[in-house]
Every structure is written in structure tokens, then in C-alpha cells.
Amino acid sequence: MLGCGKVLATVPAGESAGLVVNQATGTLYGMRPGVGAVTVINRDTCDAVTTTGCASPATAIRGGPIPVGGAADPAANTVYFAGRGSSVFMVDASACRAGNLNRCQVELSDGANGNSEMIAAGAHGIAYGWAQHPQNVRFALTSTSPGRLPAPSSVHLNGLTFFITRLPESACAYHSTTLHAVATKGPAWGGVENRINGACIPNRLVPMGNGGGAAAWGRGVNAWATP
Numbered sequence: 001m002l003g004c005g006k007v008l009a010t011v012p013a014g015e016s017a018g019l020v021v022n023q024a025t026g027t028l029y030g031m032r033p034g035v036g037a038v039t040v041i042n043r044d045t046c047d048a049v050t051t052t053g054c055a056s057p058a059t060a061i062r063g064g065p066i067p068v069g070g071a072a073d074p075a076a077n078t079v080y081f082a083g084r085g086s087s088v089f090m091v092d093a094s095a096c097r098a099g100n101l102n103r104c105q106v107e108l109s110d111g112a113n114g115n116s117e118m119i120a121a122g123a124h125g126i127a128y129g130w131a132q133h134p135q136n137v138r139f140a141l142t143s144t145s146p147g148r149l150p151a152p153s154s155v156h157l158n159g160l161t162f163f164i165t166r167l168p169e170s171a172c173a174y175h176s177t178t179l180h181a182v183a184t185k186g187p188a189w190g191g192v193e194n195r196i197n198g199a200c201i202p203n204r205l206v207p208m209g210n211g212g213g214a215a216a217w218g219r220g221v222n223a224w225a226t227p
Helices: none
Strands: 019-022 027-032 037-042 058-062 067-073 078-083 088-092 114-119 126-132 137-142 153-157 160-166 176-183 189-197 208-210 216-219
Touching: 019 078, 027 067, 027 078, 114 176, 114 189, 114 208, 126 137, 126 176, 137 153, 137 160
Parallel strands: 019 067
Antiparallel strands: 019 027, 027 037, 037 058, 067 078, 078 088, 114 126, 126 160, 137 176, 153 160, 176 189, 189 208, 189 216
């Protein structure tokens, strides 16, 4: 902040993509794409008159997509953030505000989904994919033949959980596979998607099309239901 050529205070926020101001709660949300987080600043203790709260803002929102833009809706007590890529996530501004950071729960918009692919890699195929959700996601793969597949290894990074697994058989042995996904924390969220495998060519991606009905992703979805 500046006043007639004098720097009144500096807020340590690192790389910043801008601020979102919620007038209803007197809270500023600083978007930090470099670390995939949002910093919460109390306007009552960090302004042109009072600067005691400027030096140590709280980094309260982590685990969602990388924030690159945002807007506040005071009437709905909601702050919306645009994540890098095509995601949107939001927070309850009445429960995640200056002086009350205990409920800064990131909620992903209904656009979250996932995908899987398969590679014909010799005697044992390789399956991999991802799901978009702020929390870690647990995966399972099933097939009508030869049945349930080994649990994939996974890693969670900035709102995406990636998985990979080595299949017991060649990719050519699987006519179809179904991806099941469940968020491990937060509100009940899941996804299920059935894929029909196409022609199998060695050392190539296996063409996969949707089959068995539309894929289902979102809150309350039963990950073990047939789409």
C-alpha cells in the first residue's frame, strides 16, 4: 500500500494472480498460483490506517485447482475462483473469512470429471488416468473379463489425482473397462465411466469409446453403479 510516496505496508503473498474483495465480511482473498493456494487477509487490520495484520496473512485454502481469477457474491456468501484449465471452485464466504478460518473447505464446481487410457505394452497392458477433485481420489478398475483389476497407484497434485497400474493381461484381453473413483474426504463425491476398447496395436494407445451408458461424475454418485 502507498500513501503520498510512502509504502505503508507490504503483504507477503509471493506470486499473485490478484485479489478478490468480499465487502460483506471485510475479507480479501489473494490468489497464489505459484503454490496453489489462496491467502485470506483481514481488511480491518490491513488497510491505510491499520497495518498490524498485513505482515502475516493466513494461507487458508489449499488443495484445490491452481487459482488464476476470482469473484465474490456477497448476497450468496460465496467466493468463486477460476482454476487453471477448465475448473471452477468456491468457498463459503461466511465460514471462510477474516477471523474465522476453521471452515475454509474448498468445494469444486459440478464440472469435475475423470478419464482413463490403456496402452498395449506387451504381455501386460498399462492403464492410467486422472480425476479432477480438490481432495485425494481413490480409484478402482473393473472389467467383465478377467474381472477386477489391481488397485492403481495414485498421486494427488493441485486438484488432480493421477493413477497408473500394470494389468495382469495384455491390453488386448480386455473388451471393456470401467473406472470407479471416490473422494477420500469432504462431501460424498464419486464417478463411474465405462469404456469400450477398440483395436489393439502393440506399443500404441488403445482406442477407447464410451459404452454402457453415459458417464456419471459428481456429488452423491455411486461409484460402483453401472453408468
